[in-house]
Amino acid sequence: MNKITRRQALGTTAGALTVLGIAGATAHAAATDSRAATTPAGTVDEVYQGRRIQIAPGTGGGHHGGHHSPGLPTVRIDGRELHVMQNADGTWISVVNHYETFADPTSLARAAVRELQGSQLAPMQMGGMA
Amino acid sequence: MTVRKNQAALTPEEKRAFTNALLELKRTGRYDRFVTTHNGFIMSDTDSGDRVGHRSPSFLPWHRRFLLEFEAALQAVDASVSIPYWDWTADRTTRSSLWAADFLGGTGRARDGQVMDGPFAYATGKWEVTVRVDGRNYLRRALGEGVAQLPTKAEVDAVLAMPVYDMAPWNSSSNGFRNNLEGWRGANLHNRVHVWVGGQMATGVSPNDPVFWMHHAFIDKLWADWQAKHPQSPYLPAAGTANVVDLRDTMRPWNDVTPADMLDHRRFYAFDAEPAAAASQR
Numbered sequence A: 001m002n003k004i005t006r007r008q009a010l011g012t013t014a015g016a017l018t019v020l021g022i023a024g025a026t027a028h029a030a031a032t033d034s035r036a037a038t039t040p041a042g043t044v045d046e047v048y049q050g051r052r053i054q055i056a057p058g059t060g061g062g063h064h065g066g067h068h069s070p071g072l073p074t075v076r077i078d079g080r081e082l083h084v085m086q087n088a089d090g091t092w093i094s095v096v097n098h099y100e101t102f103a104d105p106t107s108l109a110r111a112a113v114r115e116l117q118g119s120q121l122a123p124m125q126m127g128g129m130a
Numbered sequence B: 001m002t003v004r005k006n007q008a009a010l011t012p013e014e015k016r017a018f019t020n021a022l023l024e025l026k027r028t029g030r031y032d033r034f035v036t037t038h039n040g041f042i043m044s045d046t047d048s049g050d051r052v053g054h055r056s057p058s059f060l061p062w063h064r065r066f067l068l069e070f071e072a073a074l075q076a077v078d079a080s081v082s083i084p085y086w087d088w089t090a091d092r093t094t095r096s097s098l099w100a101a102d103f104l105g106g107t108g109r110a111r112d113g114q115v116m117d118g119p120f121a122y123a124t125g126k127w128e129v130t131v132r133v134d135g136r137n138y139l140r141r142a143l144g145e146g147v148a149q150l151p152t153k154a155e156v157d158a159v160l161a162m163p164v165y166d167m168a169p170w171n172s173s174s175n176g177f178r179n180n181l182e183g184w185r186g187a188n189l190h191n192r193v194h195v196w197v198g199g200q201m202a203t204g205v206s207p208n209d210p211v212f213w214m215h216h217a218f219i220d221k222l223w224a225d226w227q228a229k230h231p232q233s234p235y236l237p238a239a240g241t242a243n244v245v246d247l248r249d250t251m252r253p254w255n256d257v258t259p260a261d262m263l264d265h266r267r268f269y270a271f272d273a274e275p276a277a278a279a280s281q282r
Ligand SMILES: [Cu+2]
Pocket: B038, B053, B054, B063
């Protein structure tokens, strides 16, 4: 699996990286973290391999303890939304890595950046029947 | 009667008929509607909400029906064609004849993952990826890069030995045969094969790669093999389950077909090698 630690990510994107909040893996712990008072837990704004990743935490059921049905975070890559989904065990998948699970939205978004190889996400579309 | 064959046993003429029928469905636009349908279900099937095509008991009957519809479309082009299955426990390397230029073509080139040979290479002008999640309109693969090994026969046999079809909570966290075959739990069979192929096969628009049908035809055969091993084990759940397709509930998008209608594949096709126990029941 694609496991890149936050330290490694900081190293690969030195100078360009801004992590406003806390990387997704620690989103739960962030509820008790003092930094959570100024930046919502799970908020990410970073440049990874030349692409801007922005993660805004989900709303609705977003208070501490709402882990059973948290609102999905909005994940954007260079401003385009990435369709993401959370599995029952807490892991994450996206429409570009649909059959492989990731521990948190940040590693999911970084995997999407690697998969995209510079390509832009298409506008999200739902439905459509044969 | 349609007979689904192991892709490794196809004659050159059968390979050509199959790939030509695929190209014709692509040309008419029919093919892409299947990709759109699949991605719609991939994005809407959720563990905590309505789930039909994936991460639920109806994963198997839904894909059986989806492949039947696709096979009927192929046969409207060429009545001699059926969907071959890819036994990835046996044909497990990038050197398999499956990936030769006279069949599906090989892996993608390093620079951008683009498949450069075979009937589905972008340069042929006959296989533009139009239903997509990003800007790239060429077929991509990265065989063996996302994960090194395809599932083994021993891993498949261990899943086939599981006696219970599916279990609550009927999603990606379930124990039982269905979820272990789908791959969200355990050794990871079906999901891992998508990742091993890479490119579009690893995304929600996975049917853009023709190998999708051959992978799912083998998953479908493993369901038949499992039924033959466990003739007393029914599809579950039977009734009254929220967000989940029970045995006699209809499945979207067709709304006129239930898992019960899909249990016996012999109503629709045979396999070149039928499971022995099932054959003796008839
Ligand atoms: Cu599917």
